[in-house]
Amino acid sequence: MTRSVVSLMDKWLLQKAHRLIGNAPFQIVPGWGECSQTIGSSGKPSFVVADRKTLAGLLLNPELAFGDAYVAGKIKVDGDLLALLDSSLDWIRKTEAHSILSRLVSFWLARVQANTRDGSHRNISLHYDLPVDFYKLWLDSRMVYTCAYFPAPAATLEEAQLAKMDHVCRKLQLRSGETVVEAGCGWGALALHMAKHYGAHVKAFNISTEQIAFARRRSQEEGLDGQVEFIEDDYRNIHGRFDAFVSVGMLEHVGAENYEELGRVVHRTVGDSGRGLLHFIGRNQAHAFSPWMRMRIFPGAYAPALREALKVLEPWGFSVLDVENLRQHYARTLEHWLARFERAADQVSRMFGPEFVRAWRLYLTGSAASFRTGTLQLFQLVFAGRKCQRIPWTRAYLYAEPPAAKGRAKWVHAGS
């Protein structure tokens, strides 16, 4: 192309960018030689776009293009990525809603990533079957990959994951000898905790081969083999009868179209007299995850509005006993993960390359920003069968001293 054509294209592109992005809560700095004109007003968080193609992509399909360009190193953020995302998420979401391309991508993703039994297996494997050595670099020592519970804001991540597991067990009023089924057990931390500290007998399901293998090794090492059984299978294949059903960070992978089926599984396992807890990422309003998150990080994932999630429980007449929104705790959890991840970035880069590092940095940072700004919520929901007799009188017992700590760290609520 001749220089004048390029210059005309630049002019057109920049005009369009000014119109679309002029009022955005960020500033774009074109990074190619000929162009020195900044897009957007100064004083806002800014990033450098490497070339015309990347800028054009941002205009067509902002969210997906931003993610992919950031991962490819075509976008460089001046300063704090979290601050940029904190201030930009609302704008990106609104702009995305008007992007026809984004809607087409979303429609297509819903089809190719559908959570059929095979589909769920593929979706889960892509994320959770990454080597455990990678996750060990930035999770807590117990390997809990869900929102922690910080009794006080300054608690450590170790304390907060321990407190979260206790919070879950106490909300369930677990007693020694009771049976629990866990749907989606990660690397087994909660199942082992329920067995070890509450005397529960647990069957824990997961379709991630890597996670189940790791959980089984831990169970053997800790001598909890007789009390905990880790089963590599889909939640749809759960059978048998249990006192309680628990699922932490798994509803996000079920898909709204399968809530009724999940409800059927819950009801056939705990019946009208049992109880359970669902801990899941949700939203204020029904809305899909962004295309980038679904294409690059969590295929098939969906975070429901609370109203949608209740479709698991209402058809079976379960009573909702308690809902707690812990979104501030997930923001804090993600800040801890992100700090650890950054400290291990060189190691991660040696394992998977720099693009992987940038993709996961963007995912963790974007998630932190989403919980900080309220784009995402974290709901912990306790329910009981309509004939359940184990309903606490008040919730005061949750905030009294934690249960006797048998040779393990204790934690207390701030100000209590």
Next chain:
Amino acid sequence: MTRSVVSLMDKWLLQKAHRLIGNAPFQIVPGWGECSQTIGSSGKPSFVVADRKTLAGLLLNPELAFGDAYVAGKIKVDGDLLALLDSSLDWIRKTEAHSILSRLVSFWLARVQANTRDGSHRNISLHYDLPVDFYKLWLDSRMVYTCAYFPAPAATLEEAQLAKMDHVCRKLQLRSGETVVEAGCGWGALALHMAKHYGAHVKAFNISTEQIAFARRRSQEEGLDGQVEFIEDDYRNIHGRFDAFVSVGMLEHVGAENYEELGRVVHRTVGDSGRGLLHFIGRNQAHAFSPWMRMRIFPGAYAPALREALKVLEPWGFSVLDVENLRQHYARTLEHWLARFERAADQVSRMFGPEFVRAWRLYLTGSAASFRTGTLQLFQLVFAGRKCQRIPWTRAYLYAEPPAAKGRAKWVHAGS
């Protein structure tokens, strides 16, 4: 009719009754001379039916006929009415679902009792405009006609209503000088409590003329005129901007068809930065109140499933922060009211006659049974605008010592 025709009719009626009621969790004793055959198996709670017509009514439209016959004195319960209803509610509800007549009545009621502005006024007036002297006979001294909160099961009703109001104010994190709008304020107890003990400025709406008049007198007597304004108007006419929205025992009278409009009112009063609390009778599954309750006690009332109630909040992007199910507390509250009501039954009878006493006895007893058995739930739901900054870190503060009691009774949670 000749004696043999009567006897044939009896035979037919009793056969039908045996078929329909044979397995019911109660026993019917026909009370007319010729007939001595008991319907249903012995050992179950029983009642005497005065005549053929009443028995026939029970077979056609069990719930409505039972209520009306009980009120008319055509049904006499041997022993404990609460025990009878405790064990019968499930059966009545299932049987009612199969009654075509009951469904027709329900369909008709939904039309004639619709909660239009005029309709709501009629509906509310019928129940809440009864003389305050009647309600004074059996409510607590502060005249709180909604579910109390018993910090310990043995708390008195006075303590429990006080604790409920504190629980609501603390869930809202009310601070001195903040503005609150209350939709449906009863006789004003909560509005006055928020002003007196939390320093709030309250505008409280109600369409019951009697209740508003009483609330205004109290406000003057307590010298809270400058802080609390009682407004006789429909929630749909609430305007202005407030820090918090609160509604206790009012959603039941809004009607599911108006949830979106209520949400609009909430959003225009607290916006994206405010917060609020909805306290309402709900259900595990969407289901109308029984025809008898709607015809004789609460015209136009509807207790939603939690999923339905969320239609108030979701369209406006409110975050659900906390849901607490207090159905056991409503059962206890109703037991207190019922005991007081029974002690005052003679006085009530002198005011309104014995049929009124029986109608309200049945309503209070049936409600107690509904909360005891889980047919009804009581949800307390805290929400916040998507930009609200006043979100507590944990709920531990709700269970720490209650706020400094300025010359008033203190209460503490059981075991804390």
